[in-house]
Amino acid sequence: MPNPDGSLVKLEKIHKWFGQNHVLNGIDLTVQPKNVVVIIGPSGSGKSTLLRTINLLEEPTEGRVLFDGKDITDIRTDVNEVRTHIGIVFQSFNLFPHMTARRNITISLRKVLGKSEEEADEIAMEELEHMGLPEKADAYPSQLSGGQQQRIAIARALAMRPKLMLFDEVTSALDPELVKEVLDAMIRLAEEGMTMVVVTHEMGFAREVGTRLIFTDGGRIVEDGKPREIFDAPQDERTKSFLSHVL
Amino acid sequence: MSRASVTDTLKRSDGRPDTRGGTAPLPAGILIAGIAATLIATVGTLIVQLVYAWGGAGGMTPGCVQELTIKLAGGEELVNGALGVCNVVRAVISPTQSFLFWVALVVGLGAAVAGLIFYRSMPTRRMRDQCISGAVLGIQSALLVIFLMWFRSGNVFDFARNFLNFALLQDSFDGFVRGAKNTLQLAFVGELGGIGVGLVLAVLVISQHRVVRAPARIYINFFRGTPLIWQLPFFFYLLSFGFGIRLETFTVATIVFVLNTGAYAAEVFRAGIESIDKGQMEAARSLGMSYLQAMRYAIVPQAVRRVIPPLMNEFVILIKDTALIVVLGLTAEQLDIFGYARQGYASSFNATFFTATAVAYLVVTLPLIRLVNYVEERLRSGMAGRV
Ligand SMILES: Nc1ncnc2c1ncn2[C@@H]1O[C@H](COP(=O)(O)OP(=O)(O)O)[C@@H](O)[C@H]1O
Ligand SMILES: [Mg+2]
Numbered sequence: 001m002p003n004p005d006g007s008l009v010k011l012e013k014i015h016k017w018f019g020q021n022h023v024l025n026g027i028d029l030t031v032q033p034k035n036v037v038v039i040i041g042p043s044g045s046g047k048s049t050l051l052r053t054i055n056l057l058e059e060p061t062e063g064r065v066l067f068d069g070k071d072i073t074d075i076r077t078d079v080n081e082v083r084t085h086i087g088i089v090f091q092s093f094n095l096f097p098h099m100t101a102r103r104n105i106t107i108s109l110r111k112v113l114g115k116s117e118e119e120a121d122e123i124a125m126e127e128l129e130h131m132g133l134p135e136k137a138d139a140y141p142s143q144l145s146g147g148q149q150q151r152i153a154i155a156r157a158l159a160m161r162p163k164l165m166l167f168d169e170v171t172s173a174l175d176p177e178l179v180k181e182v183l184d185a186m187i188r189l190a191e192e193g194m195t196m197v198v199v200t201h202e203m204g205f206a207r208e209v210g211t212r213l214i215f216t217d218g219g220r221i222v223e224d225g226k227p228r229e230i231f232d233a234p235q236d237e238r239t240k241s242f243l244s245h246v247l
Numbered sequence: 248m249s250r251a252s253v254t255d256t257l258k259r260s261d262g263r264p265d266t267r268g269g270t271a272p273l274p275a276g277i278l279i280a281g282i283a284a285t286l287i288a289t290v291g292t293l294i295v296q297l298v299y300a301w302g303g304a305g306g307m308t309p310g311c312v313q314e315l316t317i318k319l320a321g322g323e324e325l326v327n328g329a330l331g332v333c334n335v336v337r338a339v340i341s342p343t344q345s346f347l348f349w350v351a352l353v354v355g356l357g358a359a360v361a362g363l364i365f366y367r368s369m370p371t372r373r374m375r376d377q378c379i380s381g382a383v384l385g386i387q388s389a390l391l392v393i394f395l396m397w398f399r400s401g402n403v404f405d406f407a408r409n410f411l412n413f414a415l416l417q418d419s420f421d422g423f424v425r426g427a428k429n430t431l432q433l434a435f436v437g438e439l440g441g442i443g444v445g446l447v448l449a450v451l452v453i454s455q456h457r458v459v460r461a462p463a464r465i466y467i468n469f470f471r472g473t474p475l476i477w478q479l480p481f482f483f484y485l486l487s488f489g490f491g492i493r494l495e496t497f498t499v500a501t502i503v504f505v506l507n508t509g510a511y512a513a514e515v516f517r518a519g520i521e522s523i524d525k526g527q528m529e530a531a532r533s534l535g536m537s538y539l540q541a542m543r544y545a546i547v548p549q550a551v552r553r554v555i556p557p558l559m560n561e562f563v564i565l566i567k568d569t570a571l572i573v574v575l576g577l578t579a580e581q582l583d584i585f586g587y588a589r590q591g592y593a594s595s596f597n598a599t600f601f602t603a604t605a606v607a608y609l610v611v612t613l614p615l616i617r618l619v620n621y622v623e624e625r626l627r628s629g630m631a632g633r634v
Contacts, residue, residue: 057529086533088533092524094524096530096531098548111540112535157534
């Protein structure tokens with residue numbers, strides 16, 4: 001059940017303070033189903049914090065987050081239940097190092113969704129194949145390359161069958177030659193119609209895969225539009241300067 | 248001889264090239280001299296002791312017996328253990344021992360001087376290492392010899408009679424075993440109970456809610472902040488006078504050790520849990536797990552590995568701390584091993600009981616200390632993730 005306006009995510013006047021630090025300064029953002037929203041902006045501009053308010057890893061100091069027809073910032077909402085519908089992938093993978101790839105994926109299927117071991121295993125293998133890593137099912141994270149670990153992390157999130165996927169600079173910690181395999185997996189996901197919010201420094205990905213581009217600076221959205229249009233003709237001075245540095 | 252030609256020709260037993268290079272008579276000789284000096288000072292001294300102990304070489308002189316006689320309260324005289332002690336002393340002051348000391352001293356100092364002079368000019372790494380090792384061993388053996396000669400110049404008789412009169416222990420073997428058993432029982436129960444108390448406290452003390460945290464924090468700070476030697480009598484009197492609960496002294500002591508160890512274990516668990524990257528908790532919560540599920544499946548299994556070495560260290564400390572029950576009046580049945588030593592000392596005025604007790608502590612603690620180091624090494628070098 002989407003939000004009244006048909007969107008999947010709606011952020012309303014979000015403010016976030018870390019102590020005296022005003023990190024998000026009145027963010028309004030609406031994400032439509034099947035959109036790939038790419039967030040770019042200078043380091044420290046609040047991109048991660050913005051992304052993490054969507055699954056309430058950061059609780060906004062002010063404002064509302066609507067997800068799938070529910071105000072998830074209402075304290076009566078069951079956050080754990082909401083999070084089963086929102087997958088997130090981190091820069092540092094955050095796989096559980098004491099579990100095999102397979103168990104990394106099945107643990108939440110079994111303990112959170114209450115699936116049987118067989119069912120969970122089946123889903124895990126399906127997602128590992130989806131990510132092209134079926135032969136790594138019994139490997140521990142420390143035996144895998146960064147690119148493989150990150151694809152396992154994506155598989156783990158997808159196994160929950162989320163309605164929304166969040167990506168926070170998922171290729172930034174990877175060696176250059178491993179970036180492509182992870183980006184390819186994300187492109188495939190986008191083609192399959194997954195709704196995605198992606199914080200990234202991969203401008204090629206932003207331009208080719210993004211259906212919408214958002215530029216943040218100082219905790220505000222300063223530019224919002226079609227990726228190609230912003231890349232070709234940025235309106236805001238800050239966007240211009242940022243793009244001239246990264247392109 | 249150039250560096251390259253030396254390294255080219257040598258291979259280690261496993262086939263990898265040995266880059267430390269070859270050796271030569273001079274550095275090898277310095278190393279051998281250092282080793283020889285060390286062996287003469289240590290093994291040589293031990294052999295002299297054994298020869299005198301077994302052979303009783305020369306038997307007991309009347310003077311020796313005289314020195315070893317203890318006058319008891321009732322006018323009785325005790326020369327128990329005289330033979331053993333006499334032999335220890337005779338060996339220490341024997342001309343053979345003197346000869347060994349001087350040989351070790353001369354050889355050791357020779358190795359030290361030669362090693363320090365030549366190590367800089369050695370052409371290969373192995374030769375330099377040999378010079379340095381030889382010099383260090385030489386210095387160590389010389390220091391040991393000087394130390395032993397100094398000791399020997401004092402009143403060896405008095406020392407040996409008071410601390411090495413092992414024959415005195417013969418009649419109290421049962422007490423020794425019972426004391427050892429009680430010490431280990433106190434330490435084991437204290438540690439196991441303490442781990443239980445510590446786990447609960449740790450869960451409370453990492454809570455986000457101040458009202459949950461505060462009592463646990465007060466408990467931990469109280470037990471960490473006051474001396475155990477005060478806690479023991481305090482809780483003894485608190486229970487018996489304050490609450491009117493009459494418990495065996497030994498039971499009260501066990502309870503206090505559990506409570507005290509709990510405070511330290513709680514800090515170990517807290518540190519272990521907090522040392523886990525916070526991304527782990529975020530990943531688990533993002534998958535929909537509750538806080539407790541995330542702890543149970545993601546955090547605690549990783550933390551457990553890290554707390555094993557510090558908990559074992561706590562256990563070693565606890566084994567020694569059980570001696571503090573001496574401040575409570577215990578019956579003979581309840582005495583720990585330190586209490587046994589005190590009792591033995593009180594009846595004989597001889598400190599050999601304490602020597603035996605120290606050895607008993609070491610027999611338990613040394614293997615544990617080695618085990619801790621081994622486990623730490625394994626955890627550090629092992630694959631980060633595997634249990
Ligand atoms: N948990 C936190 N506590 C305090 N300050 C934080 C925390 N997380 C982020 N910040 C601060 O918020 C600002 C924005 O951080 P972040 O959202 O990570 O930016 P970005 O992802 O764009 O680099 C930074 O100044 C950062 O130091
Ligand atoms: Mg960031």
